[in-house]
Amino acid sequence: MVNGNQKFQAKITALVVDDDTTNRTIHRRLLQNLGIENQEVRNGKEAIDIHSSGRNFDLILMDMDMPIMNGIEATKQLRAMGIRSTIAGVSTRSMEERVQEFMEAGLDDYQEKPLTSAKLISILHKINHNASIVS
Numbered sequence: 001m002v003n004g005n006q007k008f009q010a011k012i013t014a015l016v017v018d019d020d021t022t023n024r025t026i027h028r029r030l031l032q033n034l035g036i037e038n039q040e041v042r043n044g045k046e047a048i049d050i051h052s053s054g055r056n057f058d059l060i061l062m063d064m065d066m067p068i069m070n071g072i073e074a075t076k077q078l079r080a081m082g083i084r085s086t087i088a089g090v091s092t093r094s095m096e097e098r099v100q101e102f103m104e105a106g107l108d109d110y111q112e113k114p115l116t117s118a119k120l121i122s123i124l125h126k127i128n129h130n131a132s133i134v135s
Helices: 021-033 044-052 071-080 096-104 117-134
Strands: 013-017 037-041 059-062 086-091 109-112
Touching (some): 013 021, 021 037, 021 117, 037 044, 044 059, 044 071, 059 117, 086 096, 086 117, 109 117
Parallel strands (some): 013 037, 013 059, 059 086, 086 109
C-alpha cells in the first residue's frame, strides 16, 4: 500500500499545463509533497515552447480545455516532436468521445479532476514502468 507521504527516490521532474490558477496550485502542491520538482505553464502553446527551448520533463500533467492551444493539440504536437515523457490528461470533462480523442492524441494516462495524491501516485508508477521498458 502506498501512502501520501511517499517520496519518489529518483529525481522526477514534472510540467503542469493548466489555464486555471487554482488547479495549477493544487497540482504543484501534490507534486511537491511527493518531492517532485515541477514547473507550470498556462496553455498548450507554452508547453510546446518550453520543450522547444530544450527543457524535458518525466511527467506532463495536461489539461484538456485551455485557450490558445488545448491539451489534445498540444499532446499531438509534443508526440510529433518526439517527446517521450509520460503525458497524463487531467480534466473535468468526462464526455467519452472527447476523452477518447485526448487518449488517441498520445496520452499515457487520463484522470478526472480533482487530482488527488492517490491518482498522482498511480500516474507516477506508470513513469517507473515506462522507464523500465525503455531502458
